[in-house]
Amino acid sequence: MAVHPKRFETIVVPQTVFGVITSLAMYEEEGGLVLWGRVLARTPRVMFWVWINLLPFAIDNQRQRAAIMEDKHNKPWRTMPSGRMTREQGKAVMMAFYPLAIAASFQLGGLEQCLALIALGYGYNDLNLADRNWISRNAINALGFCSFASGALDVAVEQSLPDxxxxxxxxxxxxxxxxxxxxxxxxxxxxxxxxxxxxxxxPLVVGDNRARWLTALSVTAWSFVCLRYWKTNRGPNILIGLVGVTVSCRLLIYRGVGADKGTFRLWNVWMAGLYVLPL
Incomplete structure (x- = not known):
């Protein structure tokens, strides 16, 4: 069972970018005491850490009864809705990967974030906090993003984030x-x-149209706030601003499953752009 490409776009690649780019920015601020090559050489380890911590969560997410029911309609080719693996087998695989994630985090760094991700995954999947309320769903997503990002940074710099x-x-x-x-x-x-x-x-709670407007306004506002936070020059301002405005316009203008999937991919590009700002 592999991690779905959507999660590579959302988690693996962007969080690896965050860890590597932010660590380079930190070393730059410290006067270049550590060569860039040392960080770049650790990029495969950073990506592996993100992937090994994401994999058991992805399996747990797909093995839930509601997820299998949904996938039978939307993604019948997946392992469990297609019948190639049972829920019990999925749980066994998940339970095998969690110790591997802990061991890898103990060796590479990001152990605290790994444990936090296990707790967040339990709340997201097993306690159904992602289904009951959009606030808890978005909050767990936000904490998960930060756990992946800070863990990737720990692995990139070979030390804990506060230090x-x-x-x-x-x-x-x-x-x-x-x-x-x-x-x-x-x-x-x-x-x-x-x-x-x-x-x-x-979008199901507040309505599709209202959700699009609120999200579009948020993307535009955060583009401005993040650029001001790092006091970047004109080049990044124009680039990040254009991507943010494009995401906002697509949300409002282009509607439908195919168009929304494209908008979400562009949202990931926008997030990756924000991750580059410290450098």
């Missing part, structure tokens, strides 16, 4: 707020399946 740079804690707080208020972009294309499983996602 490496306390300034980055504030930036992680901003990222958490960005994700909490805009991550529902991923729910726009999934409204049919979410309605079938009874998930109280943001």
């Amino acid at each position: 490496a740079s306390r300034d980055m804690i504030g930036w992680l707080g901003v990222i958490a707020a960005v994700v909490f208020s805009t991550v529902q972009t991923q729910d726009m294309a999934d409204q049919i399946g979410d309605r079938l499983r009874g998930r109280a996602s943001f």
Whole structure:
């Protein structure tokens, strides 16, 4: 069972970018005491850490009864809805990967974040906090993004985040707020399946049109706030601003499952752009 490409776009690649780019920015502020090559050489380890911590969560997410029911309509080719694996077998695989994630985090770094992700995954999947309320759903997503990002940073710099740079804690707080208020972009294309499983996602609770306007305004506002936070020059201002405005315009103009999936992919590009700002 592999991690779905959507999660590579949302988690593996962007969080690896965050860890590597932010660590390079931290070393730059310290006068280049550590060569860039040392960080770049650890990029495969950073990506592996993100992947090994994401994999058991993804399995747990797919093995839930509601998820299997939804996937029978939307993604019947997946392992469990297609009958190639039972829920019990999925749980066994998941339970095998969690110790591997802990062992890898103990060796590479990011152990605290690994344990936090296990707790968040339990709340998201087993306690159904992602289905009951859009606030808890978005909050867990925000905390999960920060756990992946700070863990990737720990692996990249080979030390714990508070010792490496306390300034980055504030930036992680901003990222958490960005994700909490805009991550529902991923729910726009999934409204049919979410309605079938009874998930109280943001667009289903507040309505499709209102959700699009609120999300578009949030993306535009956060583009400005993040650029001001790092006091970047004109080049990044124009680039990030254009991507943010494009995401907002697509949310309002292009509607439908295919269009919303494209908008969500562009949202991931926008997030990756924000991650580059410290450098």
